[in-house]
Amino acid sequence: MCGIVGIVGRSDVAPQIVDALKRLEYRGYDSAGVATISGGRLARRRAEGKLGNLERKLAEEPLPGRIGIGHTRWATHGVPNETNAHPHFSGEVAVVHNGIIENFAELRAELAAEGQEFESQTDTEIVAHLVSRGMRQGLGPVEAAHEALKRLRGAFALAIIFAGDDDLLVGARSGPPLAVGYGEGEMYLGSDAIALSPFTSNITYLEDGDWTVVRRSGATFHNAEGHEVSRKRTRSSAVSFFVDKGNHRHFMEKEIWEQPDVVSHTLSHYLDFAEGKVRNVRTPFDFASLDRLTISACGTAYLAGLVGKYWFERLAKLPVDIDVASEFRYREAPLSKNGAAIFISQSGETADTLASLRYCRAAGSPIGAIVNVGDSTIAREADMVFPTLAGPEIGVASTKAFTCQLAVMASLALMAARARGTVDTEAEREFVRQLAETPRLMSEALKLEGPIEKLSHRLSKYRHVLYLGRDTSFPLALEGALKLKEISYIHAEGYASGELKHGPIALIDETMPVIVIAPHDRIFEKSVSNMQEVAARGGKIVLITDRKGAEAATVETMDTLVMPDAGDLVAPIIYAVPVQLLAYHTAVFMGTDVDQPRNLAKSVTVE
Numbered sequence: 001m002c003g004i005v006g007i008v009g010r011s012d013v014a015p016q017i018v019d020a021l022k023r024l025e026y027r028g029y030d031s032a033g034v035a036t037i038s039g040g041r042l043a044r045r046r047a048e049g050k051l052g053n054l055e056r057k058l059a060e061e062p063l064p065g066r067i068g069i070g071h072t073r074w075a076t077h078g079v080p081n082e083t084n085a086h087p088h089f090s091g092e093v094a095v096v097h098n099g100i101i102e103n104f105a106e107l108r109a110e111l112a113a114e115g116q117e118f119e120s121q122t123d124t125e126i127v128a129h130l131v132s133r134g135m136r137q138g139l140g141p142v143e144a145a146h147e148a149l150k151r152l153r154g155a156f157a158l159a160i161i162f163a164g165d166d167d168l169l170v171g172a173r174s175g176p177p178l179a180v181g182y183g184e185g186e187m188y189l190g191s192d193a194i195a196l197s198p199f200t201s202n203i204t205y206l207e208d209g210d211w212t213v214v215r216r217s218g219a220t221f222h223n224a225e226g227h228e229v230s231r232k233r234t235r236s237s238a239v240s241f242f243v244d245k246g247n248h249r250h251f252m253e254k255e256i257w258e259q260p261d262v263v264s265h266t267l268s269h270y271l272d273f274a275e276g277k278v279r280n281v282r283t284p285f286d287f288a289s290l291d292r293l294t295i296s297a298c299g300t301a302y303l304a305g306l307v308g309k310y311w312f313e314r315l316a317k318l319p320v321d322i323d324v325a326s327e328f329r330y331r332e333a334p335l336s337k338n339g340a341a342i343f344i345s346q347s348g349e350t351a352d353t354l355a356s357l358r359y360c361r362a363a364g365s366p367i368g369a370i371v372n373v374g375d376s377t378i379a380r381e382a383d384m385v386f387p388t389l390a391g392p393e394i395g396v397a398s399t400k401a402f403t404c405q406l407a408v409m410a411s412l413a414l415m416a417a418r419a420r421g422t423v424d425t426e427a428e429r430e431f432v433r434q435l436a437e438t439p440r441l442m443s444e445a446l447k448l449e450g451p452i453e454k455l456s457h458r459l460s461k462y463r464h465v466l467y468l469g470r471d472t473s474f475p476l477a478l479e480g481a482l483k484l485k486e487i488s489y490i491h492a493e494g495y496a497s498g499e500l501k502h503g504p505i506a507l508i509d510e511t512m513p514v515i516v517i518a519p520h521d522r523i524f525e526k527s528v529s530n531m532q533e534v535a536a537r538g539g540k541i542v543l544i545t546d547r548k549g550a551e552a553a554t555v556e557t558m559d560t561l562v563m564p565d566a567g568d569l570v571a572p573i574i575y576a577v578p579v580q581l582l583a584y585h586t587a588v589f590m591g592t593d594v595d596q597p598r599n600l601a602k603s604v605t606v607e
């Protein structure tokens with residue numbers, strides 16, 4: 001999603017702005033731009049595509065100026081081209097924007113009726129025109145910005161500068177996050193603390209509805225009604241990182257390989273391996289008395305929640321409702337008085353997940369959040385954060401955050417089971433032992449990279465792929481299909497194996513490989529029957545199983561990946577590895593932009 005930067009600096013700020021924009025690249029974008037004020041005049045450089053294109057333009061025609069704003073754009077209104085790239089200008093005003101102005105059509109019509117002409121197809125441009133109109137009508141810049149904000153509906157974070165004043169930056173937040181950073185005689189605005197990490201770790205987050213006036217001497221904060229308010233300064237945990245790829249070709253590959261470490265780190269936060277027990281982590285709810293758990297999230301995080309449902313229900317006998325957040329937020333689901341809600345998000349900023357959290361908050365549910373970005377909005381609005389300790393995830397396709405989410409889910413399910421008396425000490429010790437083994441087993445699974453790479457080469461020749469799985473392997477089948485389609489652009493579908501004969505079997509022929517995720521568990525035989533059905537129709541099977549499964553599968557396969565033996569509980573954490581590697585290597589063969597696949601954003605702050 002779009003990223004915003006603003007700097008009121010001591011010397012030329014364009015290079016700093018580009019540096020900050022590079023740290024926002026991971027969010028996904030398709031064009032970028034910078035505007036500064038020099039000699040009382042606004043100037044900008046914008047470019048379609050990667051930041052390198054913008055840097056080349058800036059090298060040819062540098063932008064002087066001690067104040068500036070910058071932007072990485074993920075297109076919503078209007079195609080990704082230079083004209084639609086931010087900053088947008090109107091008269092004395094320059095604006096960058098993350099989010100969607102929902103009443104854009106109405107405001108555009110109003111401005112058009114007054115004779116306003118438009119340069120771009122964006123919703124952002126109308127913000128510049130509204131502020132500029134206010135100034136033409138005699139308002140000062142800050143007042144004009146505030147009046148314009150009152151007219152906007154939707155989700156937005158904005159940064160605005162004014163040609164006549166190189167010591168004034170106005171920021172506003174309604175939905176997507178925005179942070180003010182404090183430096184030595186310099187002040188900053190940014191979409192997140194990571195963007196500002198090279199300059200400062202001294203941060204104030206705007207609350208929803210806030211706007212801020214930033215000058216070299218400091219910042220003031222105002223709520224939606226315009227009253228000055230005080231907002232807490234915090235020390236951001238975002239280190240000034242420029243995470244590099246190490247010896248890996250892509251961040252995604254590096255992040256896949258980091259999993260044994262980060263999963264181990266995450267598990268040790270929740271589990272006492274030596275004692276064979278779950279740690280007494282404080283929770284906002286008493287698991288023993290809950291009658292229902294509601295889980296909501298998007299994409300891969302949702303699929304981690306779906307695995308969690310199996311674990312909570314099986315281990316703790318706690319019924320779980322789970323829904324994708326974009327549906328849950330509007331579903332008007334009645335919530336149990338004795339229930340609790342858990343939201344899962346890597347970024348902690350996903351608009352639909354945040355809206356679902358607020359729905360549950362309004363209904364009075366206690367709220368836990370499983371998040372990777374510790375100072376994100378979802379983390380701040382939850383009663384309690386259950387951190388995933390995956391470290392910064394830069395590849396747009398989620399990998400290590402997913403397995404860490406699974407590690408947290410398994411730990412919480414075990415915690416709930418102990419509180420509800422559905423596991424005894426022996427069983428708890430056995431589950432903790434299985435979980436303690438996962439990092440080692442993931443390392444074993446990573447050794448399959450060679451055969452997976454070969455298999456991926458073959459897979460990259462197909463246009464459609466089906467993934468099947470039962471029980472906790474069903475969410476993994478969905479995750480496999482999601483990973484493959486998002487980074488290789490090969491069409492893929494995931495199904496519960498038992499659903500095959502209720503429709504998808506019609507698709508089976510030799511042009512559609514079927515990837516079956518089936519550890520040798522209590523229902524393995526059922527998966528074998530499903531594979532027979534596929535084989536009988538000429539389907540090509542790739543079986544991902546363990547040694548026992550490979551021996552017991554009486555079916556011819558195109559390939560069989562033999563995974564290390566793992567306990568039933570932890571299998572999904574380990575089987576995530578081949579599923580990710582398969583998608584990764586197929587995408588590499590297809591030659592796609594693996595870390596920043598087309599059309600995708602890392603942090604989805606709009607609906």
Ligand code: F6R
Binds near residue numbers: 483
């Ligand atoms: C897929 C992927 C997305 C995210 C989803 C939720 O690889 O990364 O499906 O899982 O956009 O994002 P977060 O976890 O930040 O809420």
